[in-house]
Amino acid sequence: MNKRVKLFAEQLLIVFNIFIAFLLLFENKLEVPAWLQPVGRMHPLLLHFPIVLLLLALALQWYAASSGRSSGNFYPVFSQNLLLSGALLSGVTVVMGLFLSKEEGYSGDTLQWHKWTGAGIFFLASLIYLAAGKSWYKGIVAKAAGVVAVVSLMLTGHFGASLTHGEDFILQPLSVYYEAPPVPIDQAIVFDHVIRPIFEKKCISCHNPDKLKGELILADSASIVKGGKTGQLFVPGNPGISLLLERVHLPLEEKKHMPPKGKAQLTENEIALLTVWIRNETPFTQKVMELPPDDSLRLLAAAVLEPAKVQEEQFDFAAADEKTIAKLNTDYLTITPLAKASPALEVNIYNRAAYTKKQLEALTEVRKQVVALNLNKLPVTDEDMKIIGQFENLRKLDLNFTDITANGLKELAPLKHLKRLTLSGTGVKYNELKAQLPLFKSLETISVWNTGIAPGEAEQLQKAYPAITFIKGFTDDGSNPLKLNPPQVANSSVVFDGQLPLQLMHPIKGVQLYYTTDGSDPDSIHARLFDPQTVLTENTTIRAKAFKEGWYSSDIAEFGFFRNAYIPDSVRLLYPLNSVHQAEGAHTFFNTKLGAIGANNPAWANYFAGVRHNDMALVSEFKQPVTLSSVGLHYMIEEATGIYPPAWVEVWGGENERRMKLLVKMKPPLPAKGDAPSLKLVEGSFKPQTVSCLKIVARPYAEGEHKKLLLVDEMFLN
Numbered sequence: 192m193n194k195r196v197k198l199f200a201e202q203l204l205i206v207f208n209i210f211i212a213f214l215l216l217f218e219n220k221l222e223v224p225a226w227l228q229p230v231g232r233m234h235p236l237l238l239h240f241p242i243v244l245l246l247l248a249l250a251l252q253w254y255a256a257s258s259g260r261s262s263g264n265f266y267p268v269f270s271q272n273l274l275l276s277g278a279l280l281s282g283v284t285v286v287m288g289l290f291l292s293k294e295e296g297y298s299g300d301t302l303q304w305h306k307w308t309g310a311g312i313f314f315l316a317s318l319i320y321l322a323a324g325k326s327w328y329k330g331i332v333a334k335a336a337g338v339v340a341v342v343s344l345m346l347t348g349h350f351g352a353s354l355t356h357g358e359d360f361i362l363q364p365l366s367v368y369y370e371a372p373p374v375p376i377d378q379a380i381v382f383d384h385v386i387r388p389i390f391e392k393k394c395i396s397c398h399n400p401d402k403l404k405g406e407l408i409l410a411d412s413a414s415i416v417k418g419g420k421t422g423q424l425f426v427p428g429n430p431g432i433s434l435l436l437e438r439v440h441l442p443l444e445e446k447k448h449m450p451p452k453g454k455a456q457l458t459e460n461e462i463a464l465l466t467v468w469i470r471n472e473t474p475f476t477q478k479v480m481e482l483p484p485d486d487s488l489r490l491l492a493a494a495v496l497e498p499a500k501v502q503e504e505q506f507d508f509a510a511a512d513e514k515t516i517a518k519l520n521t522d523y524l525t526i527t528p529l530a531k532a533s534p535a536l537e538v539n540i541y542n543r544a545a546y547t548k549k550q551l552e553a554l555t556e557v558r559k560q561v562v563a564l565n566l567n568k569l570p571v572t573d574e575d576m577k578i579i580g581q582f583e584n585l586r587k588l589d590l591n592f593t594d595i596t597a598n599g600l601k602e603l604a605p606l607k608h609l610k611r612l613t614l615s616g617t618g619v620k621y622n623e624l625k626a627q628l629p630l631f632k633s634l635e636t637i638s639v640w641n642t643g644i645a646p647g648e649a650e651q652l653q654k655a656y657p658a659i660t661f662i663k664g665f666t667d668d669g670s671n672p673l674k675l676n677p678p679q680v681a682n683s684s685v686v687f688d689g690q691l692p693l694q695l696m697h698p699i700k701g702v703q704l705y706y707t708t709d710g711s712d713p714d715s716i717h718a719r720l721f722d723p724q725t726v727l728t729e730n731t732t733i734r735a736k737a738f739k740e741g742w743y744s745s746d747i748a749e750f751g752f753f754r755n756a757y758i759p760d761s762v763r764l765l766y767p768l769n770s771v772h773q774a775e776g777a778h779t780f781f782n783t784k785l786g787a788i789g790a791n792n793p794a795w796a797n798y799f800a801g802v803r804h805n806d807m808a809l810v811s812e813f814k815q816p817v818t819l820s821s822v823g824l825h826y827m828i829e830e831a832t833g834i835y836p837p838a839w840v841e842v843w844g845g846e847n848e849r850r851m852k853l854l855v856k857m858k859p860p861l862p863a864k865g866d867a868p869s870l871k872l873v874e875g876s877f878k879p880q881t882v883s884c885l886k887i888v889a890r891p892y893a894e895g896e897h898k899k900l901l902l903v904d905e906m907f908l909n
Contacts, residue, residue: 200275207282208317214289215310221289229832229900241284241316242344244277249319249337271323278316285313308347315340376496381482382412382475385492386468389461390415393450412475427472430674436466440676442748446868459567459591459615463640464491490662494611494636508584510534511557519557524550529562535584537563543696544683546570551578562608563587568698573599580605591638592616592698597623604630613638615662616698621648628656638662641699677748678704678735685752686783686905693725693752697737706735712747727752730823730872730907751872753825755783757908759811759885766805769900777809779904785825785870786904807837807889807901810848816883819844822855823874823907824889828862835899836861837889840873844882854880861892874907 248270390409397404407419418424425433441448467488482489523542529535546569571593580602597619620643681694705718713736737745762777822842836859845851855875891901
């Protein structure tokens with residue numbers, strides 16, 4: 192290493208020691224402003240570099256101490272340079288970690304251990320570097336220092352992983368070998384054995400004493416009753432106004448939706464369990480069998496506690512070919528083993544808009560191995576049941592909110608092993624289902640809530656078929672109405688080139704959807720009732736709400752639809768994109784993909800491009816001239832993390848890049864302090880112009896010397 196560079200690095204190391212000691216001493220007074228928070232969030236990105244450098248340096252020192260090569264050769268010089276680099280990077284990582292720890296949701300003993308062991312590694316690395324040139328630092332001393340440093344690195348990494356992924360992260364894959372046996376239903380306690388496992392699987396990684404998101408702990412009953420920063424988690428006996436279910440039912444893109452996008456989401460059955468648990472005034476110590484025999488909570492709990500028998504079952508068929516499974520797996524169809532080393536397979540198919548009958552036909556290659564099939568919310572019809580009837584070893588079939596009727600169930604008669612069938616939200620009727628039930632000799636549970644089967648008819652079925660548990664789920668006497676989920680968009684894309692048939696949907700049958708396009712709140716009196724014949728021909732913001740008699744109306748859902756008449760034949764960026772948000776490069780702005788709110792959301796890497804320290808500018812060309820009258824730019828606002836609208840946007844057009852004129856200049860409004868994160872469109876109109884070349888320039892907003900981050904995912908040319 193150059194002497195001048197080395198001297199500067201050593202001085203910088205001393206500065207870091209003083210600065211970090213200062214931060215640790217006065218940590219309780221440390222406040223990290225929003226513009227500095229992204230620096231703290233880079234802590235996980237950088238931390239691996241100092242770990243590698245320090246381990247290499249310590250390994251070289253150990254080798255030199257063991258081989259006697261302690262002076263006058265390559266090893267001590269190179270290891271010292273590595274130590275200096277590793278110590279400096281450790282200092283940067285510690286500062287970032289201290290900044291990150293001041294954000295909401297980080298507290299507890301694990302954080303303290305991670306913080307102090309991390310800082311200890313930095314100070315220890317600094318001491319080892321300073322001591323490495325001394326005559327007494329050799330042999331047993333060098334080896335002891337190396338062992339202490341390596342052990343400290345391992346402990347820090349362990350505490351960091353526990354903070355991020357939970358305390359059982361490392362040993363979790365082995366849990367299949369030592370997990371406790373299923374609790375017999377006659378001994379099961381409602382909260383301990385039915386409700387708590389939901390929190391442990393889906394919630395507790397962010398809401399525990401060591402990672403206190405929203406000041407909420409879901410690890411024990413006392414903390415659950417206490418609630419968090421936003422108040423009481425639920426109102427016993429009233430699920431309709433309980434915060435827990437409100438957050439669960441928010442659209443996935445909403446920042447407050449729980450669990451957050453990117454995390455494992457609650458299933459329909461888990462939501463149903465939480466709902467009836469709250470409606471039953473949240474029993475914490477009551478046993479499942481102490482509930483009335485026809486109680487919804489008891490029936491749902493029984494369905495959770497007893498299907499464990501399926502996983503314990505020994506299958507007599509051979510495993511499917513791994514290459515075949517890999518070929519069948521797609522973005523919208525996943526095939527996974529039911530259990531470790533089991534030949535049985537579980538299949539999930541997603542995305543209503545992308546579903547085709549061919550997906551089921553392709554699965555016939557593994558029809559003997561498929562024991563669980565999830566078709567929830569897909570446009571599956573009675574005709575598709577003929578294919579499913581070929582899956583001879585199927586044990587569990589989820590048809591919730593599909594388009595099937597009871598008449599299609601006769602095609603499932605060959606399924607001699609079918610034990611669990613879910614039909615909630617379908618058009619199944621009492622007489623039709625009653626006629627088909629004798630076909631299923633092994634059926635143990637069937638869900639029929641929110642179908643054409645009335646509560647009294649479900650009771651008649653239960654009496655006629657006592658060996659089958661009929662899950663009536665959400666049905667009640669109307670005294671405790673539930674809140675509807677917000678409406679959903681069924682269109683595969685919200686970007687269109689000419690016109691777009693509007694497709695709004697709701698998983699609950701019989702729901703009426705009302706919407707507005709002028710920004711006002713929809714109601715069931717003044718707003719428009721959704722008509723499937725509705726066609727959009729221009730940029731439109733839809734605000735929709737769901738209504739149904741006997742239910743609380745849903746929250747308002749807002750959807751943007753964007754017309755884009757022209758796609759350039761070529762696009763070229765004039766300045767490089769921010770390295771954090773590369774997306775698909777220049778192609779990003781015309782690929783019809785819109786991103787979601789949230790700078791930490793993994794979707795940012797796929798959909799958004801960002802620019803810092805220079806303008807965002809691109810030149811697009813058309814092989815054939817086009818006539819434009821407007822240009823729009825879709826961007827994100829998240830004031831807390833420094834993501835702002837552009838200061839201005841200029842659109843230039845002409846015959847070529849050398850002969851262009853300014854067509855329009857736009858200045859979008861700035862967010863008001865405290866505004867929620869949002870996605871916005873700025874659009875400029877001008878007299879129709881025929882152009883072959885178009886240049887769009889967006890200037891990031893700046894406050895003095897501090898430029899804000901600009902995130903753009905799409906542009907619209909009309």
